[in-house]
Amino acid sequence: MIKYDLHSHTTFSDGRLSVAELLERATEKGVDVLAITDHDTTAAITPARHYIKEHALNLELISGVEISTKWQSFEIHIVGLSVDIANPKLTALLQTQQAKREARAKEIGQRLAKRGYEGIYDRAKELAASAEITRAHFAAALVERGVAKDIQGVFKKFLARNKTGYVPSQWCDMATAIDAIKTAGGVSVLAHPARYQMSSKWLRKLLNEFKSVGGQAMEVAQPQQAPCERQFLGQLSQEYGLLASQGSDFHYPMPWLELGKNLYLPKDCQGVWQFWQTDEERLQ
Incomplete structure (x- = not known):
């Protein structure tokens, strides 16, 4: 099978x-x-x-x-x-999506910085390396800061809807x-x-x-x-x-x-x- x-x-x-x-x-x-x-x-x-x-x-x-x-x-x-x-249409769409992802990431970083979590965007970018940055990279960076025990905890406290680092998507x-x-x-x-x-x-x-x-x-x-x-x-x-x-x-x-x-x-x-x-x- x-x-x-x-x-x-x-x-x-x-x-x-x-x-x-x-x-x-x-x-x-x-x-x-x-x-x-x-x-x-x-x-x-x-x-x-x-x-x-x-x-x-x-x-x-x-x-x-x-x-x-x-x-x-x-x-x-x-x-x-x-x-x-x-395929050109798929490639163009993914490029647009990637630009939206980067813009959202910068806004998340700014919101977190205003609440005293400076440098999280830069660290998330380092963790992402050559990959597309996601909220999971922000979560990993915040876990490193010791603000929560695990990624799930970070999402619940910082990245979920109506939380400090939540930014609505524009997909x-x-x-x-x-x-x-x-x-x-x-x-x-x-x-x-x-x-x-x-x-x-x-x-x-x-x-x-x-x-x-x-x-x-x-x-x-x-x-x-x-x-x-x-x-x-x-x-x-x-x-x-x-x-x-x-x-x-x-x-x-x-x-x-x-x-x-x-x-x-x-x-x-x-x-x-x-x-x-x-x-x-x-x-x-």
């Missing part, structure tokens, strides 16, 4: 493993098909292709990206799978992200739908709009997930005529979340992998 993990991150966004480390770990954990889906960037894909070829890894790579969008008052993430990373809308993914030959997937802290009624509204603007699939299975949640999401995917995806949303090793761990679809769900072109096929 093929093991798919279709949501993972590297140090090109807010993951903690390099491309090489992620690929080696995926192979070690028995993953057969891995999608790298960094936030608003595809910078990891080319080095990943080279590494797999150079080291003859028994691993199929799916070129992906996770695009941040704005819907109502929610930040909704759309994963693009099997995209052409050289594109879902239709724009989905159109860019489609133009790049990819499949658009609603990422981790159970995480948005919305009621079932609102989730159905989200799925309706996602489908109406061209959305094709939704994540159904993740490692740390109650069976009833997986079943519910599987039922929703069938109800709305959406393909089903699965992914760990791996950022770094932790006891309860691992590449390829506990990933399977409920009965009767139609796997998204049946409907894309692989990297190998695309490059032939």
Whole structure:
């Protein structure tokens, strides 16, 4: 049985493993098909292709990206799978997203500095290195300052809505992200739908709009997930005529979340992998 993990991150966004480390770990954990889906960037894909070829890894790579969008008052993430990373429309959108991310980061840094946490932006940039800066980098910088014990604590105290360092996002809308993914030959997937802290009624509204603007699939299975949640999401995917995806949303090793761990679809769900072109096929 093929093991798919279709949501993972590297140090090109807010993951903690390099491309090489992620690929080696995926192979070690028995993953057969891995999608790298960094936030608003595809910078990891080319080095990943080279590494797999150079080291003859028994691993199929799916070129992906996770695009941040704005819907109502929610930040909704759309994963693009099997995209052409050289597509002009996708490239232009990601460049715009990256500029918005940098502007937001500077505003977060300014707000924190006004409350006495000076230099946090500079430290977050250092931690991000060549990657796209995210709130996770700010959280890591604040943990270093000793203001909270862990990243979750920092988000709760400083970066959540109505907190000191919260800055509303200005991301594109879902239709724009989905159109860019489609133009790049990819499949658009609603990422981790159970995480948005919305009621079932609102989730159905989200799925309706996602489908109406061209959305094709939704994540159904993740490692740390109650069976009833997986079943519910599987039922929703069938109800709305959406393909089903699965992914760990791996950022770094932790006891309860691992590449390829506990990933399977409920009965009767139609796997998204049946409907894309692989990297190998695309490059032939």
